[in-house]
Amino acid sequence: MTEKIVLVNEDGIRTDGRKLSELRPIKLEVGILSNADGSAYIEQGKNKILAAVYGPREVHPRHMALPDRALLRCRYHMAPFSVEERKSPAPSRREVELSKVIREAFEPAIFLEKFPRTSIDLFIEVLQADGGTRCAGVTVASLALADAGIPMRDLIVACAAGKAGGHLVLDLNDIEDKEGEADIPVAYMPSFNAVSLLQMDGLLTIEEFQQAINLALEGCKQIYALQKEALKAKYQAIKESAEVTEEE
Amino acid sequence: MPFLYENRQIVTPGDLLAEGDYLAGFNTYKHDSKIYASRLGLVEYKGRKIDVVALNTFYIPQAGDLVIGKIVESNLHGWTVDINSPYPAILRTSEALNRPFRPQRDELSEFLDVNDLIFAKVISFDRTRDPNLTIREPDLGKIKYGQIVKVSPAKIPRIIGRKGSMIGMLKKETRCNITVGQNGLVLVSGRTREDERIAITAIKKIEEEAHTTGLTDRITEMVRKERGEVTQ
Amino acid sequence: MTSIMVSRIRRQQIAQLIADGKRLDGRGPKDYRPIQIESGIIGKAEGSARVRLGKTEVMVGVKIDIGEPFSDRPNEGVLTTNAEFVPLASPEFEAGPPGEESMELARVVDRGIRESKAIELEKLCIIPGKKVFVIFVDVYVLNHDGNLIDASTLASIAALMNTKIFKYEIKDGEVEKKPGFSPLPLRDVPISVTFASINGILVVDPWLDEEEVMDARLTIAFSKDGRICAIQKGGSGTLSPQQIIEAAHIAKEKTEELREIVVKS
Numbered sequence: 001m002t003e004k005i006v007l008v009n010e011d012g013i014r015t016d017g018r019k020l021s022e023l024r025p026i027k028l029e030v031g032i033l034s035n036a037d038g039s040a041y042i043e044q045g046k047n048k049i050l051a052a053v054y055g056p057r058e059v060h061p062r063h064m065a066l067p068d069r070a071l072l073r074c075r076y077h078m079a080p081f082s083v084e085e086r087k088s089p090a091p092s093r094r095e096v097e098l099s100k101v102i103r104e105a106f107e108p109a110i111f112l113e114k115f116p117r118t119s120i121d122l123f124i125e126v127l128q129a130d131g132g133t134r135c136a137g138v139t140v141a142s143l144a145l146a147d148a149g150i151p152m153r154d155l156i157v158a159c160a161a162g163k164a165g166g167h168l169v170l171d172l173n174d175i176e177d178k179e180g181e182a183d184i185p186v187a188y189m190p191s192f193n194a195v196s197l198l199q200m201d202g203l204l205t206i207e208e209f210q211q212a213i214n215l216a217l218e219g220c221k222q223i224y225a226l227q228k229e230a231l232k233a234k235y236q237a238i239k240e241s242a243e244v245t246e247e248e
Numbered sequence: 249m250p251f252l253y254e255n256r257q258i259v260t261p262g263d264l265l266a267e268g269d270y271l272a273g274f275n276t277y278k279h280d281s282k283i284y285a286s287r288l289g290l291v292e293y294k295g296r297k298i299d300v301v302a303l304n305t306f307y308i309p310q311a312g313d314l315v316i317g318k319i320v321e322s323n324l325h326g327w328t329v330d331i332n333s334p335y336p337a338i339l340r341t342s343e344a345l346n347r348p349f350r351p352q353r354d355e356l357s358e359f360l361d362v363n364d365l366i367f368a369k370v371i372s373f374d375r376t377r378d379p380n381l382t383i384r385e386p387d388l389g390k391i392k393y394g395q396i397v398k399v400s401p402a403k404i405p406r407i408i409g410r411k412g413s414m415i416g417m418l419k420k421e422t423r424c425n426i427t428v429g430q431n432g433l434v435l436v437s438g439r440t441r442e443d444e445r446i447a448i449t450a451i452k453k454i455e456e457e458a459h460t461t462g463l464t465d466r467i468t469e470m471v472r473k474e475r476g477e478v479t480q
Numbered sequence: 481m482t483s484i485m486v487s488r489i490r491r492q493q494i495a496q497l498i499a500d501g502k503r504l505d506g507r508g509p510k511d512y513r514p515i516q517i518e519s520g521i522i523g524k525a526e527g528s529a530r531v532r533l534g535k536t537e538v539m540v541g542v543k544i545d546i547g548e549p550f551s552d553r554p555n556e557g558v559l560t561t562n563a564e565f566v567p568l569a570s571p572e573f574e575a576g577p578p579g580e581e582s583m584e585l586a587r588v589v590d591r592g593i594r595e596s597k598a599i600e601l602e603k604l605c606i607i608p609g610k611k612v613f614v615i616f617v618d619v620y621v622l623n624h625d626g627n628l629i630d631a632s633t634l635a636s637i638a639a640l641m642n643t644k645i646f647k648y649e650i651k652d653g654e655v656e657k658k659p660g661f662s663p664l665p666l667r668d669v670p671i672s673v674t675f676a677s678i679n680g681i682l683v684v685d686p687w688l689d690e691e692e693v694m695d696a697r698l699t700i701a702f703s704k705d706g707r708i709c710a711i712q713k714g715g716s717g718t719l720s721p722q723q724i725i726e727a728a729h730i731a732k733e734k735t736e737e738l739r740e741i742v743v744k745s
Contacts, residue, residue: 037306038304055334056306056334057334058334058335058336067376093583093586093587094587096580096583096584097580097583097584097587099580100580100581100583100584100714101584101712101713101714104713104714104715104716107716108716108717108718109261111277111286115308115334115375116375116376117334117335117375117376118334118335146260146261146287146288147288147304148304148306149287149288149302149303149304149305149306149400149402151261151275151286151287152261152262152286152287153261153262153277153279153284153286154261154262154284155260155261155262184711189262189718190262191262191263191264191284192279192718193720193721194718194719194720195713195718195719195720195721195724196713196717196718197713198698198711198712198713198719198724199711199712199713200708200710200711201591201594201595201709201710202595202709203595203596203703203707203708203709204707204708205706205707205708206706206708206725206728206729206732209708209725209728210725210728213721213724213725214721217721227260228260228263231258231260231288232258232260235258235288235303235459236258238456238457238459238460239457239459239460242457242460242463242466243460243461243462
């Protein structure tokens with residue numbers, strides 16, 4: 001085997017210079033694709049992910065329509081060039097599974113019952129992956145849904161915590177995800193203290209798990225504030241510039 | 249507990265707007281005596297009622313709405329109409345013709361053909377069945393002239409303005425006929441292309457700046473500038 | 481089948497009973513249905529087991545082949561888990577390519593085995609970087625009456641425990657089979673416990689009717705030393721952080737019971 005990579009050094013600093021419970025830098029943009037009903041973009045560390053929402057719209061094929069609520073469909077997909085070795089564009093089993101759990105993460109948040117017989121289609125395209133893409137994908141998809149004017153109980157925000165180099169860490173990057181001991185992606189509705197996506201791989205004692213969940217939720221709360229800022233920023237800028245002109 | 253935001257502040261889904269004896273208005277919902285926002289928008293506290301004026305929505309039909317639609321299909325009983333909504337609308341022959349339809353002699357496409365635009369009224373809709381339209385009222389029917397502008401349905405009230413103030417000003421200043429569909433489609437027809445262009449530019453600007461204050465004055469000024477009638 | 485469509489009334493009935501700490505089939509909230517495990521039932525497979533969990537029935541066959549290792553793990557054998565919803569198991573199952581449900585099932589079962597490092601994959605290398613043993617775990621759902629994840633995990637681990645690898649020698653860089661077998665090297669026995677949350681109350685081992693009314697599903701797998709090795713939440717509801725921690729404690733207790741049943745089988 002090759003030499004063991006040092007994921008956390010003696011000063012508690014991680015490979016990318018972060019402290020144990022520090023998030024990667026996050027950049028969010030809302031309303032960037034003109035064709036979609038709602039769209040958003042996220043950069044979280046080296047992750048670059050686009051999300052777009054179409055709908056509510058007529059369901060195709062029609063027999064999939066539900067009589068009592070909207071059909072939510074979700075596709076999480078990684079671009080062939082998003083990772084080191086080219087990924088086949090055909091959806092992998094991992095992508096199928098993640099599409100399912102991401103859809104289930106959003107179902108409790110959206111007022112689907114208000115739009116029976118329609119579909120809401122959510123697309124998440126990972127353009128560059130660096131660990132934690134499902135969480136960043138959920139965070140950005142939530143903004144695309146809000147941008148599309150889809151009524152929601154709360155924004156869904158997601159963040160992972162886990163264990164790497166013997167320490168509990170927040171927001172794992174690619175090396176920490178691959179070489180670390182455990183990874184727990186969590187999606188959350190902060191206004192209701194409700195977890196809507198939860199997975200874990202790796203090995204953790206119950207005590208470590210409990211601490212890691214709390215760490216992930218703290219991360220979620222920080223990103224939630226950024227989500228709100230990003231949504232408001234789109235309109236705030238127009239408002240300010242327009243009203244300044246008026247005062248002139 | 250007092251209100252948690254200032255009037256007309258931007259709120260996002262999940263924001264707690266007030267707690268206690270309040271009514272959830274537009275784009276809000278109540279959960280355990282707390283009122284939350286369900287859409288991105290501007291919060292408006294109106295006594296006991298709390299609304300959020302959405303910054304973007306899609307069109308859900310309501311009986312009585314006037315809409316602009318496109319014929320997408322004709323069948324035995326009438327037409328299917330795209331009204332820019334998740335729910336396609338139905339226009340029955342009985343709601344289009346002033347006399348009974350005679351299947352042996354009448355050809356539906358002679359009245360309305362695929363891709364024709366109509367100005368219509370929603371007569372019924374309850375989400376379990378598709379909305380029904382009528383064009384058997386004055387000013388309704390096939391659209392023959394003009395250009396269509398698409399805006400977010402959320403901005404339609406702003407384009408109309410308080411008691412029609414905005415639309416009234418626009419018609420007067422641009423000398424265009426402007427017909428507003430509640431479904432986010434606006435028909436502009438003027439005497440010249442230039443008049444129409446100015447009206448469309450103005451409508452787009454209203455859409456963009458709908459959530460700002462002092463808009464009517466700014467739009468008036470913009471139209472006059474475009475027409476070369478500088479006001480200062 | 482009564483359970484294809486759970487009526488509103490049935491939902492109320494199930495939820496009310498659960499609120500009183502009872503269940504429609506007489507179990508308590510933390511009780512599993514009766515578990516039956518039969519091992520080594522398919523002679524053609526290198527390992528096999530059939531698990532009955534109440535009326536849910538799952539068969540697992542393990543096949544072994546020689547293949548290439550992953551480039552980032554040149555000295556390790558390869559584990560591949562697949563799940564098949566056989567159409568005879570439920571009126572809801574259809575023949576055709578695997579759907580998201582069966583892919584999720586395969587990936588959750590795989591996660592428990594992989595993350596607990598149950599199989600000593602580093603002992604399955606034949607020629608480093610070139611030839612390793614590939615372990616195919618095929619989960620075959622024969623009758624679906626709820627909680628496929630736990631039934632499949634139990635069946636998979638039971639099958640792996642009776643899996644034999646053929647002996648071999650290397651001649652001119654080629655692998656040749658020799659008579660005789662050795663057992664698949666295992667170091668752990670991962671066990672999963674699945675909960676349904678119904679109106680905010682947790683019950684273990686949901687049967688089909690409960691699955692159809694549940695808000696959310698939560699699976700937690702534990703390794704032999706009492707550490708969590710895999711988690712999967714499913715369903716379109718939510719869980720509170722307190723519920724999740726409570727579930728972890730219950731699951732730890734239950735996995736010890738279930739592991740004993742598997743080891744004795």
